[in-house]
Amino acid sequence: MKRIVFFCFYLIFMVPTLVAQTSKQKWVDSVYNKLNEQEKIGQLFMVAAYSGGSKYNQAQIQTLINNHQIGGVIFMQGTAEAQVQQTNQYQQSAQVPLLIGMDAEWGLGMRLTGVNNLPRQMMLGATRSPEQMSLMATVIAYQCRRMGVHVDFAPVIDINNNPNNPVINFRSFGEDKELVTTLAKAYVKGLQDNGVMACVKHFPGHGDVDIDSHLDLPVIKKSKQQLKTLELYPFQQLFSFGVKSVMIAHLSIPALDKRKNRPTTLSNAVVTDLLQKEMGFEGLIFTDALNMEGVAKYFDVGEVDLEAFLAGNDVLLFSQDVPKAIQKIQAALRSRKISEERLSISVKKILAAKYDAGLYNFKPIDPNNATADLNQYTEQVFDDIAKAAITLVRDNNKILNILKFKLKAKIAYINISAKGSLHSTDSNFITNQLKQDFPNLFVYNFGKNQSTNSLNTLMRSLGQYDVVLVGMHDLSLYPGNNYGFDQTQLNVMRQLSRLGKTMFINYGNAYALKYICDAASIIETYEENGSTYNATRELLNGKLVASGKLPVTACSKTTSFNNPNVRVENGMVITQDQTQTIVHTPRTEREDRALNTELKPEKDNIDPVSVDLIKNQSAIVELDRYLNSAIAQGVFPGCQVVAMKNGKLIYKRSFGTFSYGHGSAIVNNNTLYDIASVTKIAATTLAIMKLYEDKKLNIYASLDTYLPFVKDTDKAKLRINDILLHQAGLKAWIPFYKSTLDSLNSPDPFIYHSRKDNIYNVPVARNMFMNQSYQDTMWQTILTSPVAGRQYVYSDLDFLFLQKVVESITGKPLDDYVLETFYKPLGLKNTLFNPWERNLQSRCAPSEKDDYFRYQLVQGYVHDMAAAMIGGVAGHAGLFSNAEDIGVIMQMLLNKGKYNGRQYLKPETIELFTIYHSSSRRGFGFDKPEKAKGNGGPTADVCSKATFGHQGFTGTCAWADPQTGIVFVFLSNRTNPSASNWKINQLNIRSNAQAYIYKALGFK
Helix, strand or coil: CHHHHHHHHHHHHHHHHHHHHHHHHHHHHHHHHHCCHHHHHHCCEEEEECCCCCCCCHHHHHHHHHHHCCCEEEECCEEHHHHHHHHHHHHHHCCCCCEEEECCCCCHHHCEECCCCCCCHHHHHHHCCHHHHHHHHHHHHHHHHHCCCCEECCCECCCCCCCCCCCCHHHCCCCCHHHHHHHHHHHHHHHHCCCCEEEEEEECCCCCCCCCCCCCCCECCCCHHHHHHCCHHHHHHHHHHCCCEEEECCCECCCCCCCCCCCHHHCHHHHHHHHHHHCCCCCEEEECCCCCHHHHCCCCCCHHHHHHHHHCCCEEECCCCHHHHHHHHHHHHHCCCCCHHHHHHHHHHHHHHHHHCCHHHCCCCCCCCHHHHHCCCHHHHHHHHHHHHCEEEEECCCHHHHHHHCCCCCEEEEEEECCCCCCCCCHHHHHHHHHHHCCCEEEEEECCCCCHHHHHHHHHHHHHCCEEEEEEECCCCCCHHHHHCCHHHHHHHHHHCCCCCEEEEECCCHHHHHHHCCCCEEEECCCCCHHHHHHHHHHHCCCCCCCCCCCCCCCCHHHCCCCCCEEEECCEEEECCCCCCCCCCCCCHHHHHHHCHHHCCCCCCCCCCCHHHCCCHHHHHHHHHHHHHHHHCCCCCEEEEEEEECCEEEEEEEEEECCCCCCCCECCCCCEEECHHHHHHHHHHHHHHHHHHCCCCCCCCEHHHCCHHHCCCCCCCCEHHHHHCCCCCCCCCCCHHHHHECCCCCECCCCEECCCCCCEEEEEECCEEEECCHHHHHHHHHHCCCCCCCCCCCCHHHHHHHHHHHHHHHCCCHHHHHHHHHHHHHCCCCCEECHHHHCCHHHECCCEEECCCCCEEECCCCCCHHHHHHCCCCCCCCEEECHHHHHHHHHHHHCCCEECCEECCCHHHHHHHHCCCCCCCCCCCCECCCCCCCCCCCCCCCCCCCCEEEEECCCEEEEEECCCCEEEEEEECCCCCCCCCCHHHHCCHHHHHHHHHHHHCCCC
């Protein structure tokens, strides 16, 4: 029997893999065997190709392809259309298809004229967001595929621990090895999951240098153990993660190779012994450019290529003279300095990479609209990242509060331009954008070479203003020459930093904050463009909450302005006379987990995102944009969305904030939402299903079978199945709370107290306790309410009765029963009633600013008024959860009751409850699509009619589609600040978002 099982496993899983491997090996061997020695050596070279600009070299590249069979090109400057034309020509003329690479760390705009840039890595580091990084990497992968590019020489995983680094600097994610590693993994995954080879660089770590390796050879004087602890850490992690290639830096590291002026690129001890043998890297190894002075300065042309190959590199990048280098390597082969086997290993690795890139079947690239296609997603992605990255370093002057509450404040904006112009490119932003929000804004320009009198005049004029905003504009990317500022400008910044009403806004490299270490209020944007301008404007006018954090330490005690009483915090110096007020800094998920371990999973219930299932990546980008747009339109302040296909996660993202306005917390994947009527299926219906299949409940029995207190009422003979279908004729709802308000519409003091005691012990809201006897009044009202006969009326009262049925049969409160029967065994850590009981209000998205009953922001207490008056646990509402946990419940149901090897419900039970049972669209407890063809009703039209789930009043929904295998969960608090906001329905946000998921998976 075991042999049969093994054989089946072998046929299903191993044979396809072996077939693919065999096809690949056959192609590699076939191509390799057709090449002569010189042609094999030619495969080692990837040369720089310029499709435009002063270095345009199409004729030279064509000659190298025709005469020397080079292995590939790395495209540099030019235009998209010209590059496509050259790619097609080069590929069609090559004996062996070319491996095409680009150095596109911040997208193809880094190289191509007319193509928009994406953010640099320092800005990504400020977001702390793998999701944002993954989205950007996905867009870069799309750009690469559009252009026929197979390798992106990114990401930089150097840890930038030298602020004066002249070559890495802003290209690094930051100075923390864990942050660098986390974001690098997201970058690599975003590229490689979408068919583009990633290349981590610059091994073994280029972050702690003060010399540009383009100009000379930097020296790093660290021990090997120090390197292992810091510089090598991200590389080892990414190698284990599965990155396919690495680039070697030009560095002198005596601890690894004692030879003087021996770059790591040319060191066998580094490339072979450390990288391959000790660290176990088996992927493709690229040199950094061999024309850089860090290596070319110390070795002759051609000799440097030979030395690089001898060291263990596979691909020789930017050779200065390919024919001469081929001759050198040929001579080494003949003298047996290089073995045939050594050449074979590298060439076959290169050919295998070409096969993986699909080059065994090259198809010409479409030259039409290339630039427009490359720009398709860049603006929105940059906007999103700029908003996620913008950092309120501190606001001890409470500038943002002044701008928010003092609407007629007089504001000065001082434009300090490192380019020196008195009318720099940002002046339009200041006048046309900020003046729309702050009419009393006056602009001063402080260019270069200003006189002392100009400085004194400026300082005297500032006394008339309530707020002084100082914009640091037009900075150089690198630290040389003070980022472009002259000494007079540095002096004015130093003086302005000591004013008590000044806020600095740095539109450039965060290390430039070293000039304003004493400033009490600082915003850092990391780059300067329309996206960072918009983010700044929204932060200043209160529409955006700053969630970014400095990824580098900008100041130290030695750079503070002669103030010995300092400490470093959030990358900035904090002086003892400053009262620290770092706001807008949400806790990380790790900090959240430490605060509330009893509600946190040690690991996600749902596996990591399976990008391979996504057929249309642009739909994912469109969905992100759509949800951000909904937030901007005031549909809801924030949301969570989870989607799965066949049990695999394809989308898990959080957007926005808890509330609109200044200072609100950021929504993350562990934010808890009041899921409102989704409680009906996630709690009450689950309980009914379990009792039904355990033969403790007959769903066709009458209500009085289980609830003696309904006897002698017109509710006694209502049948459970009709109640589940909302066709028992009960009222839709009863506004119980209105009867508890006095003549001034305030809570009646005879019914509510602000303190809990033996009588007033029903927690309705914070500091609001209801007289427990009023619950009897509520039930008497329900029992005497009219019954309309057997007709469809969607009713909350139905599920209040069902809650009582569950509790009558089990002898337990509803929340205890579902916790023990479903939530705990399923491993749900974020699903519960009454979060306030566990002091979890701060994790809950507020549901409404109640100005009619509870007169407070409702947070951590159930929004539904009746559920609150019952005590927070009700059959129709009261459950709080996150999208992931609800996704687990829906996946269990989609799995026919099975999850992680345990059977919770029988398949026939789930089928019975989730199919149509009447003229309405309802199942037993579950909502479904409208029956009419093409009318999805509460779901997207593309959903199958087998779909089941529910929506919630607060702006939530959960759907499972058995025919497609798709689970979709959407949680928001559209009722905050007001439940009268119906934009979510008017704009069909939930069903439209669901449709994007189906589109991403290839459904039309």
